[in-house]
Amino acid sequence: MQIRDLPYADPGVPDVRSGTRFLLWLGRHQLGGQVKALLWGLLLQLSIVGLSLAVGLAVQAVVDGDGGRLALVGGLLALLGAGIAVGDMMLHRTAVTNWITAAARVQQLLSRKTAELGSVLTRRVAAGEVVAVSTGDVEKIGWFVEALSRFAAAALTVVLVCVGLVVYQPALGVVVAVGVPVLMLAVLPLLPRATRRADIQREKAGRATELASDTVAGLRVLRGIGGEELFLGRYRAASQEVRRAAVRSARMWALIAAVQVLLPGLLMVGVLAYGARLALDGRIAVGELVTVYGAVALMLHPLRHFEEIAMAYSFSRPSAKRAARVLGLERTRTTTAPAAGHPEATGDLYDPVTGLLAPAGLFTAVVCGDPDAAGRLADRLGGHPTEPGEGHTSVLLGGVPLDELDLDTARTAVLVQDKDPVLLSGTLAELLDVPASGKVPPSEALAAAQCGDVLDALAQASVDTDGDPMRTRITERGRSLSGGQRQRLALARSLVTDPEVLVLDEPTSAVDSHTEARVAAGVRALREGRTTVVLASSPLLLDRADRVALVHEDEVVAVGTHRELLGREPRYRAVVTRETDDEQALEKKVSETRLEAELEGESA
Secondary structure (H helix, E strand, O other), X not given: XXXXXXXXXXXXXXXXXXXXXXXXXXXXXXXXXXXXXXXXXXXXXXXHHHHHHHHHHHHHHHHHOOHHHHHHHHHHHXXXXXXXXXXXHHHHHHHHHHHHHHHHHHHHHHHHHHHHHHHHHHHHOOHHHHHHHHHHHXXXXXXXXXXXXXXXXXXHHHHHHHHHHHHHOHHHHHHHHHHHHHHHHHOHHHHHHHHHHHHHHHHHHHHXXXXXXXXXXXXXXXXXXXXXXXXXXXXXHHHHHHHHHHHHHHHHHHHHHHHHHHHHHXXXXXXXXXXXXXXXXXXXXXXHHHHHHHHHHHOHHHHHHHHHHHHHHHHHHHHHHHHHHHHXXXXXXXXXXXXXXXXXXXXXXXXXXXOEXXXXXXXXXXXXXXXXXXXHHHHHHOOOOOOOXXXXXXXXXXXXXXXXXXXXXXXXXXXXEOOOOOOOOEEHHHHOOOOOOOOOOHHHHHHHOOOHHHHHHHHHHOXXXXXXXXXXXXXXXXXOOOHHHHHHHHHHHHHHHOOOEEEEEOOOOOOOHHHHHHHHHHHHHHOOOOEEEEEOOOHHHHOOOOEEEEEOOOOEEEEEOHHHHHHHOHHHHHHHHOOOXXXXXXXXXXXXXXXXXXXXXHHO
């Protein structure tokens, strides 16, 4: 896989049983790139270590006064230099390709999982953790995949050099062959502590990121209540904890790096001292001593990769664990697999949990006294239960459980707009460029959602688009717009989609009553003949509905029109008119008194 071939047609099905298994799965799927990097790494490392042999031969040629052999050694040095240049260049190229392609695979997997779970993702995983996984964790995972092949090349080089030295000069080669494994194993006792400190640092950094994300999201509210300094103090304290944890972690890794310098240095001193004695005794030639010494010195380069792979694994394992946790989340089902034979889903929408029925082609309003219960109902109607493993029962669309439909069909059939929709940054035209039936043009959707004033505001804010509001950019999450304007643009986006069933949770809670009445009329007219479910308590919306259902304690307790329920259902009247318990009791007492007076008048 080359960078130009990205994205992957299919990133695969990851092994998410643990962070380590996920890393191994990722490495196996990068096998071609790993082998290429391994081969180029061997060329580089062996060419570097081969310099010691060439230098030793050159020294011995000078001692022996052999000019012809010296010339041959010069050619060997030139060849090794070319090998170093080509190997270094191609290793860097393939290693970076492995890094980028591994990171791209993880990002594609995360994007696919996000699209599958929708808004349920942030209910199951903290927003800060989702941000950490999709940014810094992806880079750390890519780093491990990239470092793995270079480490393999370095390890193989060390083995080959030790074996070669034993064959070339057994007296010194045995010392090197025994000392090098000691160097590699010496840092192992330090790695668990370094890993724990790195884990603590990442945990604290994740909490700080989550705190920063929550602070930015609620900045307008914080300013309203004067809480900026409070949250700033909390973030300052959290960032200082991250700094202290990072310093503690860096100290341990610095100690490991020092050990990696000290012990090879001691080995070189020992080899040089022992070799000098052997050379003085005439047991080895000067050139052989130079070759062995140079090989030991140049082995510091591949030995560095042992430290790097330990650090890369230490940093990437928790990142892979978080990624595996997110990727392991599943869409809650009542069945084990989607059923075939339902290419289209139409008909009445029915929720067995509450008994709510939304007849096909009608405008149904739902009144819940509990806003949280309304949110859960909206999620359930769209096939997005908030929590798995709660005895989830799927809603039925035309008698077919949504869980039995494949994801694309279910998402096309039922669209849910929650009470806090998100506007992505981009132009208004890009905002409304969503998968849709094509039957509702953006102009009609904007008109139905009463976005005229929003278009005027965008046209005035336009600088380089000749006053065209459709080409005017909207800032991230629509922060440049008011709450009511964001809400109406989100409603227009949902109307453009034109799904078989549209579920709206409090779509007009942030607009004034005059605009709300026009929005209700516009939505009713545009959705004529299509199934629409609105969860709201506004009389202006409820009066436009074909039927209204009252949900009390997760059960439909009354069904009728808005005016019928106002007259005969006190619980409905309490929610819609905001009557208090005392007002209801007083009204009931007045009604009873009036009834008694009427009965007494008739008897008289």
